[in-house]
Structures are given as C-alpha cells and as structure tokens.
Amino acid sequence: MTSAHHDHGPGGHAGHAHGVAADADRRWLAIALTLIASFMAAEVVIGVLAQSLALISDAAHMLTDAVSIVLALVAMRLAARPARGGFTYGLKRAEILSAQANGLTLLLLGAWLAYEAVHRLIDPPEVEGGLVFGTALAGILVNVLAAWCISKANRSSLNVEGAYQHILNDLFAFIGTAVAGLVVLLTGFARADAIATLIVVVLMVKAGYGLVRESGRIFLEAAPAHLDPDSIGDRLVAHDAVVEVHDLHVWTITSGEPALSAHVLVDPVADCHTVRRDLEKTLQYDYEITHTTLQVDHAPAEVLEVRSSAVDDAHCGAPHGPVHRHGPHTH
Structure with a gap:
C-alpha cells in the first residue's frame, strides 16, 4: 500500500x-x-x-x-x-x-x-x-x-x-x-x-x-541551515509504526519555503494514511515544513528481519542519503 x-x-x-x-x-x-x-x-x-x-x-x-x-x-x-x-x-x-x-x-x-x-x-x-x-x-x-x-x-x-x-x-x-x-x-x-x-x-x-x-x-539544494536532515530522519523513525525512513531530502524552493520528501516504511499492520498524517503534523509543528511529499509503504519481511542492518537492497536500487531505522539508527 x-x-x-x-x-x-x-x-x-x-x-x-x-x-x-x-x-x-x-x-x-x-x-x-x-x-x-x-x-x-x-x-x-x-x-x-x-x-x-x-x-x-x-x-x-x-x-x-x-x-x-x-x-x-x-x-x-x-x-x-x-x-x-x-x-x-x-x-x-x-x-x-x-x-x-x-x-x-x-x-x-x-x-x-x-x-x-x-x-x-x-x-x-x-x-x-x-x-x-x-x-x-x-x-x-x-x-x-x-x-x-x-x-x-x-x-x-x-x-x-x-x-x-x-x-x-x-x-x-x-x-x-x-x-x-x-x-x-x-x-x-x-x-x-x-x-x-x-x-x-x-x-x-x-x-x-x-x-x-x-x-x-x-x-545546490542544501538543507536550510537551521534544519538537520539526520535529526529529522531520527524524529520521523521514532514514530511507533515506522520501521525505516530513507531517500530523505530537505531543500529550499525559495526564501522561507523549505520542502521535504522521503520514502517511509511502516509495520504491515499499520495504516499508511494515518502514519502519513502523523508525520506531516510532526514536520509542520516541529520543523515548520509544510511542503512535503511522503511515500508510505508497508515494510517487506526482509526489512523487518534486518532492522539494524547497515544495508537494505529490498526497496531502492540506488538509495540516496542515509537510512534511518527504528531502534539502532543507521546513518
């Protein structure tokens, strides 16, 4: 989903x-x-x-x-x-x-x-x-x-x-x-x-x-100076239903308009839409990021089995940036 x-x-x-x-x-x-x-x-x-x-x-x-x-x-x-x-x-x-x-x-x-x-x-x-x-x-x-x-x-x-x-x-x-x-x-x-x-x-x-x-x-599409992508990734993956966050990008469209996109994997029993809404609220109220694109999927079995692994080839052939996982975070 x-x-x-x-x-x-x-x-x-x-x-x-x-x-x-x-x-x-x-x-x-x-x-x-x-x-x-x-x-x-x-x-x-x-x-x-x-x-x-x-x-x-x-x-x-x-x-x-x-x-x-x-x-x-x-x-x-x-x-x-x-x-x-x-x-x-x-x-x-x-x-x-x-x-x-x-x-x-x-x-x-x-x-x-x-x-x-x-x-x-x-x-x-x-x-x-x-x-x-x-x-x-x-x-x-x-x-x-x-x-x-x-x-x-x-x-x-x-x-x-x-x-x-x-x-x-x-x-x-x-x-x-x-x-x-x-x-x-x-x-x-x-x-x-x-x-x-x-x-x-x-x-x-x-x-x-x-x-x-x-x-x-x-x-150069750098993250705004006041926003740390790693901290944001850790904050998103701290959600109870989130297993992993990767391909996290934070950039500025123009002054005062930060934007964010990410691929989020959640527990198979979780409701993707509810998790997405929760994460959007977190981004809006904690980081003042309102221009967001979140792709939310149920995590496959192989990802659930290797949550603390440093590498995951299951989803993205060419991953961009660090991978954030629930539990021991990987950066």
Whole structure:
C-alpha cells in the first residue's frame, strides 16, 4: 500500500492578503529606490569635484543598492507568476538569482575599490574635506530613510533581505566617510579618505559573501541551515509504526519555503494514511515544513528481519542519503 502526499500548507496558495502584502512590499521598495537613485546621481558629481574616492565608493555602493532593489522588484513580479509548463515551481527562484547577483556585484566592486584605495594610500590626492563631510551627512539621512522603507517590506525573503543589507552597509559606510571627511577638514590628513574606502570594502565583502553563500546553498539544494536532515530522519523513525525512513531530502524552493520528501516504511499492520498524517503534523509543528511529499509503504519481511542492518537492497536500487531505522539508527 502506497500513499503519496503533496501539501503546500498554509502558504501554498497566494490569497488576497498575500497579494496586498506583495503590493505593499513593491511600494516600499520603489520609494527606497527613488531616494537612493536621486542621491547617488548627486554624489557621483560631488565625489568627482571633491576628488574623494570614499564618496565615489559610496556612490558605487549605492548603485548596487539601486540594482538590488530593481532586481528585487523584477524578481517579485516573476515569482508571483503561476507554475506552468516545465517550470513546475513557477519562477520562485528568480529572487535567489537576484540575491546571488547582488552578492557578486558587491564582491566585484569591493575588489576594484580596494585596489583604488591602496593606490591612494600610496599617493594621496588633495581631498575637499568639507564637501566629503557634508555629502556624507546627507547620505546618512538618505540611507536611514531608505533602510526604514525596506524594513517595512517582508525581510523573510532573501531577495528583500539582500536589498536591506545593501542599504544597511551603505549607512555604515557613510558614517565612516563622514568621519574621514571631518578628519581631512580638521587635519588635512588626505589618506583618511582611502582608509574610509577600505572600511567600506570590508563591509561590502562581508555582505556580498553572505548573500552568495546563502543563495549558493539554495541552488545546490542544501538543507536550510537551521534544519538537520539526520535529526529529522531520527524524529520521523521514532514514530511507533515506522520501521525505516530513507531517500530523505530537505531543500529550499525559495526564501522561507523549505520542502521535504522521503520514502517511509511502516509495520504491515499499520495504516499508511494515518502514519502519513502523523508525520506531516510532526514536520509542520516541529520543523515548520509544510511542503512535503511522503511515500508510505508497508515494510517487506526482509526489512523487518534486518532492522539494524547497515544495508537494505529490498526497496531502492540506488538509495540516496542515509537510512534511518527504528531502534539502532543507521546513518
């Protein structure tokens, strides 16, 4: 007897409330984009006039902020499209592509700015400290407003969180630039501008690496960082009627949407449907996994006889991953 179940859970269907939330997210992101793009254009001009690499690096960082928000808005549109044809999950992973693009952009820009900053440390140009200081103060205000706008959107999305991290890093960068401008203004120490740029680079690399790492985990079908497949397998096989769990896979469809599939063998006297429902409740309430596909079968005699065996050839010709058995678990 086999029972297969595919449950999207509470979040599986986009209802009216979800649509309203998505519209609100897009509105807040659009406001932040307008603020950033407007200030960035002015900052590039001032940075060139002041000969400040710190201001130009901040403007470059703001360009990635703007791109990240544009990608977030495009990805939201794509992710909202229904599944059809060969895209059985729809285009939900468009937002993960967006997050990865954001991360790579930060890393590449950081490398270029680091090179320029080191060059300026060796041979510092004249820097207009007053212009740098005043522009950086204005940048702090703009970034505070933009960060507030994005914080109103749904940050459980890796895509929106990526845009938020861009803005937050830029805020810290502007604080560093303001300090550098003040130092140049009061002491004439022009290398402070390049030092501030290197601080910006460190922040960019940190944020970029985090985004690339998290999006990479999703593309490589890794289990979400907060979920341990072995622990989940042990929890499922602890059910009184379950004899074995194998081919257990846990992955992420898109931000906040973990999925799980597994082949479950139960005692011949057990009701497969009842066991499946019990396991689904366990996954939902203990692990917040609502998108599940469980194939539940009665265990054949040979499996019952070798419950503690390390190998079982009875069911799967090419088993994937560890086998969890009732009693002495095998991993």
